[in-house]
Amino acid sequence: MAARSHNSGGQNPEFILREFQGMNLIDAREAINDDEFYWCENVIPVGSGAAYPVGGPTAALATIAETGAPSYTMTFNAFGTDYGFAVWSNSGHGWIVNLTSFATTQIITGLTSGQTSATQYSNQGLLIIDPTGYWDWNVTTPNTLTPQNNALANSTLVFSNIINGGTQLKNTGVVAGGGGSGATVQTTWKVNSVAINAAGTGYAVGDSLLLTDGNPSTPAQIIVSSIGGGGTITGISLATGGAYPGPLTSTLVATGPTGNTVSGGSGSTATFTVKIIASSITVLNRGTGYTGSPFYQDLISTNVAQDQFNLTSSGVIGGTSIATYAGRVWIAFNRTGYFTDINSYNSFGGVGGSFFINDSYLHNNITAFYAANNYLYIFGDTSIDALSNVTVTGGVTFFTRINITTAVGTSTPTSIFGYYRAIIFYHASGFYQLSGATPEKISQKISDLINVITTNGAFPLVYGATVLVHSELCACLSFVFTDTFTAGGPTGTSPGVRSIFALYFRGRWWVSSLITTPGVALAMQGVFSVSVSGTQTLFSWAANSLYRAFSASALMPWLIKTKTWDAGAPLYEKQSINAALAATWAGGASSGVTLKVDTEVTSSGALTVPLNGSPVGYQLDVLAANEGGNQYLGLTANSQAPTNASKIRLLALRGKAEHNFLA
Secondary structure: OOOOOOOEOOOOOEEEEOOOOOEOOOOOOOOOOOOOEOEEEOEEEEEOOEEEEOEOOOOOOEEOOOOOOOOEEEEEEEOOEEEEEEEEOOOOEEEEEEOOOOOEEEEEOOOOOOOOEEEEEOOOEEEEEEOOEEEEEOOOOOOOEEEOOOOEEEEEEEEEOOEEOOEEEEEOOOEOOOOOEEEEEEEEEEEEEEEEEEOOEOOOOOOEEEEOOOOOOEOEEEEEEEEOHHHOEEEEEEEEOOEEEOOOOOOOEEEOOOOOOEEOOOOEOOEEEEEEEEEEEEEEEEEEOOOOOOEEEEEOOOOOEEEEEEEEEOOOOOOOEEEEEOOEEEEEEOOEEEEOOOOEOOOOOOOOEEEEOOOOOOOOOOOEEEEEOOEEEEEOOOOEEEEEEEEEEOOEEEEEEEEEEOOOOOOOHHHOEEEOOEEEEEEOOEEEEEEOOEEEEOOHHHHHHHOOEOOEOOEOOOEEEEEEEOOEEEEEEEEEEEOOOOOOHHHOOOOOEEEEEEEEEOOEEEEEOOEEEOOEEOOEEEEEEEEEOOEEEEEEEEOOEEEEOOOOOOEOOEEEEOOOEOOOOOOEEEEEEEEEEEEEEEOOOOOOOEEEEEOOOOEOOOEEOOOOOOOEEEEEEEEEEEEEEEOOEEEEEEEOOOOOEEEEEEEEEEEEEEEEOOO
């Protein structure tokens, strides 16, 4: 175990911070542990004597023709290419960004709900749900947004004539009373009856005969029930009618078996007179826009209909959350969950279906579906369910659904993300990590920061993702907060409302603001992460421009605050004598770093940390820092300009203790 920080009392006490255990905002600044920061911005506290200022963002990689910040962001992969997807609720537009070329494409126009959700489908493309509709991009048709609303869903047989097997038929296509396009349908015919045409010879009772012409998916089966002399067939029964596909186009095609091609049995030369009838249809392409009363027919050569199926459409498929799980697509809307047929993104028939949650612990509506760890997690604002064990029995889908918690959930779907085998999400009481069936609050150390997250409309906008920084995989939560902790952060601007990342790893918290130039920090809103060459990389929207975080070679300005220290004698007046900063330098002409001595009521002026020449490597810089006459003393270290300190080793303060305030 690393040694504890060396902090001593006495007449000339010393305070040394070098173990760097992350931030603590729940305790008073004078009461936090000696090895914790009160504030740590743009510096990752990796280990003892190893806190690293972090690189800044890239220049803007893409800029969208929108105003303001996106209301929803996510990432997906389509056949090996990563994309970012973002929606602007103020315009209702949705855009994708190719994360290799950074080309931008507007794929949605005019959504206005502000409740859009999306998910990757296999690695084919994107599925998008909104209360106003359902679409896919690059799944049905490459590089194309395809609406799945008002698609063909069900059929009803109106009539079907009994006709001779082998009759020439043609397909009318779907006839729509109210528009619609793109749907294709095919009839399945079956044998309705058979009669002996030629008795053949050499057959035996019980022989099974198959009618194999007509390209059956399943051939009809005839059983020989009686025979005459020489094995001639005198009696038969129809065991199964089989399945024979009808025509696909308006070209006449012989449909069903003629009865002249027979296989099986012990004899030969038997033929039969066959009658067929339409039994069902298969929707090959569901199409879109069918709002009228569509129907479908098969015609003979004189254009007389031999069957008719009335069709119904799906209507507008709406929802507020979408996920892929167990080979299906799951859509949440209000308190109902809908799921597709197996291995389908757009068919809710077959073994698809829905379920309604009427349990009282679901306070309002379902806020999010999230698939991970072999579960489909169902979030409410104050509850979480886990759905699993999806099976099909007798053509019906079954699953189990258990309640995990009735105390916490989320109203902010954009805050949910995976971190190792856990799921992290935001609740008004803090950031939580859900591992298995137990949610654990991980934000105790930064509770005061959680309390000042600001809202946009009815709820805070919190976004979550993962990012690799200095070989540490960090959970990253992005939000806007009211800064009452610093004098405006590393930029030195006036305190107030600003955006920030809160990052967590190995039980440690630190924060980051993406600063592009000295004094200018990006107003971040909307993050997502992508693995780039095996490195989990963070992207962030700032208004309508996209940036990659922690990627620039130049280090960002940073700000760290120690505890305010009592030297083991909180009732004694103390005064600082010297302050020190140890760091690894990169050869700059100046340090670019200032120190302030803080008390419980004020701070000293900024003291510039000197460098002996232009050093490369380790150097301990000590400077006079006379401030005090107070109970507590601490340090603020700040670099508002890009710094050449590549590694911070320690911060130290030496003072003197004088009279007892109670004396």
